[in-house]
């Protein structure tokens with residue numbers, strides 16, 4: 142294990158615990174900016190950490206634009222005086238009204254939001270009209286993930302024109318998230334982005350020919366970040382999320398990436414029920430369980446182990462070295478998927494120079510803050 146992860150005295154850390162390493166986070170933030178080529182081209186997604194202090198570190202690094210997925214994350218960003226916040230989520234029902242309140246509550250922040258259907262556009266227009274303010278709206282283009290969005294084509298052009306015509310709305314460009322592109326080989330990701338871009342750029346050209354402005358294209362997550370970052374497209378912004386903390390899932394899959402895991406879990410051995418079995422207090426209520434059982438984390442410095450069972454509060458492994466792990470032993474783990482893992486913890490323990498320094502609240506793990 143990288144010695145810088147070890148906490149000299151972990152007695153004040155209640156396991157299972159989420160640990161953040163600010164020095165490594167700072168290094169990942171610097172790599173994000175370096176990869177994007179300039180501060181202008183970076184719009185990191187905050188859903189990974191949901192934490193004011195990390196937003197503060199990003200602001201300190203000169204980042205001004207942020208992406209988020211929930212109104213609580215958007216409010217967290219507003220409360221940090223983030224200059225530019227994009228809520229990358231289509232709003233329906235009472236969330237349209239909440240969005241209107243949000244924009245009024247943080248007038249210094251420039252907010253924008255996604256729309257992918259005329260009904261959503263109309264509902265947002267109605268909510269914004271009550272505030273007398275204008276919402277900047279990007280259309281969400283479905284470029285292959287088929288999760289949200291509208292394909293780049295006539296329906297998308299029509300939606301963009303509708304946004305331009307509705308009171309309280311102003312068209313702000315395209316959102317192009319390609320979360321389905323996580324091919325292991327970088328050239329495969331490059332090819333996939335090239336293919337999805339052609340109709341997107343055609344749509345932009347057609348709208349601009351009609352006199353509509355398409356000021357920005359917000360593209361990608363971490364897997365295709367190195368690809369988007371190399372593109373020379375006016376108004377391009379890259380929106381990786383995970384790599385600010387990074388995790389075992391991406392770290393083990395994308396060999397070209399130089400980000401470092403900056404968030405770990407501390408767990409303790411609670412039992413050794415058989416001579417080859419070790420049970421840790423790291424159940425699936427403390428680590429994201431969207432990866433398959435047995436692949437949700439890697440334990441550092443545990444030889445030849447195999448995860449054989451995980452319950453809500455227990456992780457059971459088999460290892461020939463079980464004898465070296467008596468109850469109470471501290472073990473460090475790198476989660477496979479850090480974003481949902483963070484959301485499972487109310488606080489992170491902050492480790493500086495091998496010591497517990499403070500705690501940070503994972504404030505936007507709540508669905509609603511004050512709005």
Ligand SMILES: Cc1ncc(COP(=O)(O)O)c(C=O)c1O
Pocket residue numbers: 186208229318320361362363364380381382383384
């Ligand atoms: C819309 C959107 N943009 C950006 C991201 C960031 O992607 P990643 O976590 O792979 O960096 C995500 C991740 O879920 C997303 O949903």
